[in-house]
Amino acid sequence: MPRRELLLEDADTRDLTKLAGYEAIGGYASLRKALDMERQAVLAELLDANVRGRGGAGFPMGRKASFLPHPDDTPKPIYLVANADESEPGTFKDREILLRVPHLFVEGVVIAAYTIGSGHAFIYLRGEYLAEFEVVTAALEEARAAGYLGKNVLGSGWDLTVVVHRGAGAYICGEETGLLESLEGRRGQPRTKPPFPAISGLYASPTLINNVETLATVPKILELGGKKYARIGVENSAGTRVFSLSGNVVNGGNYELELGTTLRELIDEIGGGIPDGRELKAIIPGGSSVPVLTAAEVDTPLDFDSMAQAGTMLGSGAVIVIDDRCCMVQLGLRVAQFYMHESCGKCTPCREGTRWMVQLLRKIEEGEATQGELDVLLNVCDRILGNCLCPLGDAAAMPVASYVAKFRDEFQRHIDEGACPFGGESSLAGVLAPVDQHDAHLRSQIEVPGIRAERESLTEAHG
Amino acid sequence: MSGLYDAIRSVAARYPESRSAILPALRLAQQEHGGWLPPEAFRDVAEALELTPAYCRAVASFYDMFHLEPVGRHMVEVCTNVSCALVGAQQVLEAFEGELGVAAGETTPDGEVTLRTVECAGGCGWGTVVVVDHRYHEPVRPEDVAEIVRELRDAS
Amino acid sequence: MVRVTIDGQEVLAPKGQGLVETAASVGIEIPVFCYEPRLGPPVGACRMCLCEVEGLPKLQAACTLTATDGLVLRTARTSEQAAGGQSAILEFILLNHPLDCPDCDKGGECPLQDLTFRFGPGSTRMQFPKRTFDKPIPISPLIALDRERCILCYRCTRFSESVSEDGQLVAANRGAQSIIATFEDEPYRAHFSGNVLELCPVGALTSTTYRFRARPWEIQNVPTVCGLCPVGCNVWATTREGKVARILSRNHPEVHEGWLCDKGRFAYDHLRAEDRLRTPLVRVRRRGFEEASHEAALDAAEAGLRAAGSSVVVAFSGGETVEQATALARIVREGLGSDAALLPDDWDAALDAFRAPLSAIRDADVCLILGDDPVVERAPVVDLWLRAARRAEAEVIAVNPAGDVQAAPGSAAQVCADLREGKKVPTELRETAKSLKSAKRVALVWSEDDPTGGRHVGALANELHENGRAEVAVYVLPRTPNGRGVATAWYTVGEGRSDPPGEGEIGALVVSGDEAASDPRVADLAARASFVLTTAMFQSELTAWSHVVLPGTSYLEREGTYVNLEGRPQRLRRAVVPFGPDELEWLAQLAERFGVAIDPWAAPTAAEQADLPPADEFAWSRPDPQAPPGKPAGPGLELVRIGALFSGAAVERIPQLQFQRPAAEVELAHEDASTRGIAPGEAVVVTSNGTSRELRAGLNRKLRVGVVRIPAEHAKDFGDRVQVSRLSTGESR
Ligand SMILES: Cc1cc2nc3c(=O)[nH]c(=O)nc-3n(C[C@H](O)[C@H](O)[C@H](O)COP(=O)(O)O)c2cc1C
Ligand code: SF4
């Protein structure tokens, strides 16, 4: 299947970050078109396009938008939130969109806000993305000056305020309810659902939350027409996606492809294959939270259903290529460390379970674990799965369980040989994760409050 | 400190509820206090947003970009998540440790540079990603480290 | 009603009722830790309540679900999946929880211990060192925190954030590093801090005043009512070996929803203060007080009263039970022939037309708070109801010098009159008048002394009811715990008669209780009295004026009835036996000598946990009261004294409560501070009436310009106006 550029079309040849450049290729025409249509009609196009969310969960965008009450039926304001918190390991595609086609994204935001009858949109932008912040803010400024947003958008009588809200370093704020908490000025701990954001989201008002890429698709849908858009890609997976390719591959980067392209095409033809003459060992096809595929599964097409059939997920479209130098126990440890670091601490199984997973994995990696402890690890994964408040716990348990399932003998050798079979030569050997750093740091910091003198007397008196 | 107070109030005005401005407010306060948040910073933010210092600290401690202890004038952050680690992030980190003479998580004795590892910075295809004072360097190989450190030292 | 099936059993439940409650109604227990409906919407954090819901693939946190028709729920009793989930969660909770039940104060009354005993694993699979912390650390002089035992259910922090809204106790850090904390080294200093002790489902938060004092099997819990403010929270007094060891709340959902303020929770130990009066004292000429026998004291009291004839004044405290107040009223009126009394709180019975439970505040559309005293200092729990109302999206408008409408001090009566008039409402009250006009349910709260017995606010209520057709509830906050009951008792015995204390010489003054004994108006009467008979728990300035002092008792040592600010009679029960006769016994013996028969053992008039009598038939026929003229302006700033909750004889005697006492601070408006060049936290000199005092400056952006507020105990001897200036650099230290 060919490389197919829809969102990133023309971005290689022109500077689309400036309004003039974007308008020159027909930018904001979709917005004009939308404003001439009834809201319901725009929504119908989105439903026809059958575009599924690009943030990770893959929920159909039109359906989600249709869950919101009509603006006349609710006394509350309606909000649109663009999820630009991109932090799933392996994923850097929203950044590509923000940096190279910011106006496409802004146009998508404006159309989506119009569709749901919102006068107030927020862009929750990953805090680390400073250059992206600058580009997006400049694009918004230009769009505002040109009348594409702000008061009386293109003379339609409808007002739209767009505020860029920068995060401050917490993966969980990508989860939609954690994001809302964070945007409301709290610790970004997810909320229990129901109620869903469509009914009670930001400030307890109806809220539509979509990923950057999903929103950037909207102008293209209107341009082509929903039905025509739906014909791109394969059954149940309409359109293109910007895949983030990384790891042991020659040409890492973002590539927009039609859904249904195989992993092999992406890795070998577009990515240039595995460098240094190494062998492909495994592929993480959708960001670090999804189950792993083996080299034998490299012909799996990149679409929602094929991935599900292979027991994994398309997730955020981040393909991480792993060659034969990687120890799968170390991979499990590093992935678990990430989720432990990012667990928000609200629910028990995630907070306690990820920490226990890290302890067990480290022990296995060090060759100290017993056979029983490998079973305990699998059982801990099982006990996290499906029991947490939000999907973060699952995101730790699922991949690790899949590493054991698909590379069991490698885990077994750690136990049988009492040491890592790679003998310190694995590509992930000794990687210092932020949790290790934190542990050392927190030991000195943990004694936070307490009236020091009182503490001493109390400790003395009662041990 | 009414400059900070007014700056925070004006950011707060962008939101339907002023509490929403806590992250930008903490960011402003952190800039004002040399890159970290001492107790006074929380008192200032609390006053401007009609919250308590305890609340502000609780929020700040949830996010990795707020520092509750002093940091160096410059910050070097090395991503050691999977994609970068697969292509040698640890070697890059060690090169920085060697060049700066401190371990990850520490600040050079002259207070100039803090070195730390971070989780996925979002540049995975161009690993190893190193973020220096909020600007991305992609990709960084161990042999590039000396140059980056020299530039930093020159900048101070 | 909807039909729900739980473990195969059909249950009829009101739609929207929580599933935990629905299951409980048919005797099925769903274990919970974080779930506590009083803390707001469920958060689903601990996951202890995982259950299977038919049609859903994953287990659900039952605490977050409500009854809907046709819902089929299977708990761990009948669902293997749910049992698996539950056991997983319990294992995760116990991973880092220390096994120190034998040393833990919660042992024996700990939900975690109980659940572990019933459902927990026999052994642990966790081979790694548990998370360790410094422990226990005091987060205030009242509360110790053991972070190792904490299971991060966030009940305590949710209380602090969304019930008392004090924002002091928070969760810091993220993930496995999360901890409960206060700000830096600062203590958890808030009016309701002690509630977190009862909310904590494990032994992470324990009371420094109760730690290691008793074991669950050695104690008795006596149901009674707190006697320290006019709310009348229902409590359990835990006693051990005849002493009160702690106070726990006993949830009355209409009165206090189970919350207690720290005064009610922690002040009980004043019963055992060393300086408590234990024996009657009789003043002997030139030799001062001497301890006397009961008989001798009664003889002296009788003699003193007889000599006074009918020139007798009685000063009530408002802490007497209805029975005590009735007995005293009968002695004075029937036995001695006087109708002269000084009441701490007056009360107009016509206000009973607007009687409503405190919980009705939460259901109001508009709550209007009038008067200069902060509600939380006068009747703390009322503040919680007002906050609940605001969270329920009611409009809560405080009209006072630091309120939403920054009214002049002492202008509450005028505000009532202005709002009643309807026409020519002053600009600052326009919005308020508009809100009141459109409201269907209004709660009016009066929070300062009102010599007219609440008639100003009553007249406003009447106007809103008659012309606005609103449902109106009125809450006049008395100054004293049973002020309403005492006033009613006094009027009832005298069929409505009451004389103010006369001018000039007084034959005898009867001072009933410590509150009266510390009232400056009473001191003034005492100076004019030939004979003073006082009942008090402690010596004070006034007992020095007395001729006979009888030892008094506390609300925890008496049987009787209190009427709270709602008008709800509630029963006080004797938790511990006082060391001598209580007031009622003294009064009965004294009464006998004047031919009045009083039965000290009669059953109290109120039921165990009383219902609020219904609002009286609408009967407002009062002439509208005249608002007092405003105070003349003068130089300097106008002083508002704050009567702090954490003050008075009981609080002063509890070392652990001292940090709660009001700081020596003067609150200034932002403008007044900047024109004087005063920075927040700076030491300033406050001068008034020839008295100067050094206080710390506090800035309040909401305070009316030209007004300062100072806690009453730091404003002694000040007049109505004060001068505030910076300490000149030479003086500052
Ligand atoms: C732990 C976690 C992290 C997530 N991070 C992101 C993210 O960084 N960006 C994103 O768009 N969606 C993220 N999501 C998915 C969002 O919750 C949500 O499904 C998505 O933003 C919806 O947009 P979409 O329907 O357009 O995909 C995350 C979900 C979870 C559970
Ligand atoms: S201290 Fe107690 S109440 Fe607070 S989170 Fe921990 S276990 Fe829960």
Ligand code: FES
């Ligand atoms: S009781 Fe339901 S999640 Fe805690």
